[in-house]
Amino acid sequence: MDEAGAEDRRRMTDRPARTANRPARTGPDSRLRLEDVAARVGLSTASVSLVLRGAPGPSERTRQRVLKAAAELGYQPDRNASLLARRRTRLLGVMVDIHSPFHAELVEHLHTAAEAVGYDLALSTQTRTRDEDTAVETLLAFRSEALILLGPTAPATTLTALDRKAPVIAVGRRIADADLDVVRSADDAGVGQIVDHLAGLGHRSIAYIGGGKGVIATDRRRGYRAAMRRHGLGEHVRVLSGDHTEQAGERAARHLLDDGQPATAVVAFNDQCAIGVLAALSRAGVAVPDEVSVAGYDDDALSRLSCFSLTTVSQGAEEQARCAVAAAVERLDEGRTTPREVVLPPRLVVRGSTAQAPSTP
Amino acid sequence: MDEAGAEDRRRMTDRPARTANRPARTGPDSRLRLEDVAARVGLSTASVSLVLRGAPGPSERTRQRVLKAAAELGYQPDRNASLLARRRTRLLGVMVDIHSPFHAELVEHLHTAAEAVGYDLALSTQTRTRDEDTAVETLLAFRSEALILLGPTAPATTLTALDRKAPVIAVGRRIADADLDVVRSADDAGVGQIVDHLAGLGHRSIAYIGGGKGVIATDRRRGYRAAMRRHGLGEHVRVLSGDHTEQAGERAARHLLDDGQPATAVVAFNDQCAIGVLAALSRAGVAVPDEVSVAGYDDDALSRLSCFSLTTVSQGAEEQARCAVAAAVERLDEGRTTPREVVLPPRLVVRGSTAQAPSTP
């Protein structure tokens, strides 16, 4: 009875039953459909759909039979069709710079965070040959419901415009006057923690190597100044110009060495730059951390190398990822419409490049 | 006339015309449909579809009007719906380890290569918390037509099984006896080039630090042995055990130093390991490259740092990416069914860590 019913039903579809004569090696169009498994158990596609999504309704018996059949057939639902049918895609579009190790970490945590709330991730990368716009277009074409942009460089106006197509969550960059969600870490506080750490070790002459004039660089520099003053070291404030490169670090370090009054500690804009400092000091025969302490920022993979063992600041990728996903969910599922900025405290990572200030006899 | 027609047509759909009362801030379900732009110009969706895909048929006048309307409305096609309707997705699923800089480069080139042949990329990453299976499942759920797996670690049997669902192209790893496409670089030849380079600089005592017992490590070690023999340096062959880490490099380097007869050149399994060697040598006061030359493998970002300036071997990401996409296209569009292995020659990158062998007086 059951079987006969199944046969009839199959014949009702006007497409030939592909299941029967499927070639061993399947081409692009050879996948099983919901209907195939429905036919197998002699039920409607509706029931099968219900079971497969764990929706309430089907009886236990039906449930078992369907699951068994689906497993035997190796059925795999077509996400596209499914998403087209429900009105939602439950897809979060993530733009990353695939060359950035920090973004890599973020993506890792975004995955887990998104999964927890039943969302999927669509990844699109911006590279030297593929700009932000293209990446975002792709994300939109996949019908991402929200856009999580890691370190976007587009101007605030562009982002605001984009936000009208889908909620935008900018991660890692402070964005002035844009009407959108921002998740970032407190760069000033991060540098502040480094200065606290060094001051606690007895350092007084703590120099800073800046990172240029970007938003982030400005914040970090401000954090340095504020922390120095907080420790009553206002007169020791010393900012050298630099950028995010190793070369800048080397240059700045040489400047310091050539000076009459070298610092006992150097804080660099980021890890790359700090490594330049290390290189220059080592070349000059200055011992780190015995004579000079050095600190970076970002907790790059670099800073973990035993030959550097750099004290640095970690940006808390996991927390940022969680907040970004939470922000997206609030927008999509909880109807929040007013933009929100989340600023997270970074975390000091003490390694071997900082130590007690040399005793000044 | 035109306008009235448009009105009628719009009313024919039983969904309320969303275009009219769309909220300023669009929710997940607020996008324009093909029908909206069709209504705007008073044409059928079929014509609009034709125009938008640049298909032949529509007249120039129609073409212009449609394009104009689409632009004005800011229409963006729904990729999902579109892909569901054609039977193809033209999507290549790419599994990457998002933490790998080399994969990052590959992805970059995969993008351009895929675009050139009209394919799109779906990215899915494997991480510490997300295994290969999950990543591949995602790719399949998006209905990728082929799977490009970067550095897959799954056993050959698993990959072969997977290949029956969609053509699999394994990149970067030699896979014995699996019935699938492989694109990789010739690891043995790469190490051979390093040895050639060093031998050409007059080195005779060239030691090698192995990378364990993986497929790649085996190939590289074989390449070292073969090259040494080719240069008549068979009796100088010296393989130290190691792995892919900095620590292994340090350990091996200390071994060499403690030995009575240290080598004048050290070739490491990879860059990380080579950097461990550099660290150990520097600590021991041995000058690189004046006393000892050091070389790595992979052309990591690390090796480019000026403080290392490591001679190494680049794997030619671009070429590998091109070949991987080409392989996928052959499978999908040209009906190739027999597996093919593409082995590309790597490229020596000479930097500052290798130099003329010290004259032995």
Added chain:
DNA sequence: AGAACTTTTTAAAGCGCTTTAAGTGCTGGT
């Protein structure tokens, strides 16, 4: 046994797009 529910199951209408067969007008030839 039949009413009044409750639990399961399903038919059918889409989702937004592509595609094909069938139109609809126009030429121009006879």
Added chain:
DNA sequence: ACCAGCACTTAAAGCGCTTTAAAAAGTTCT
């Protein structure tokens, strides 16, 4: 006039799934 032939256009049938309203099958209670 009439028809063949051409250039466009479009109605309609899907793609594989979800969802809803309604039918079918079971229960329980008088």
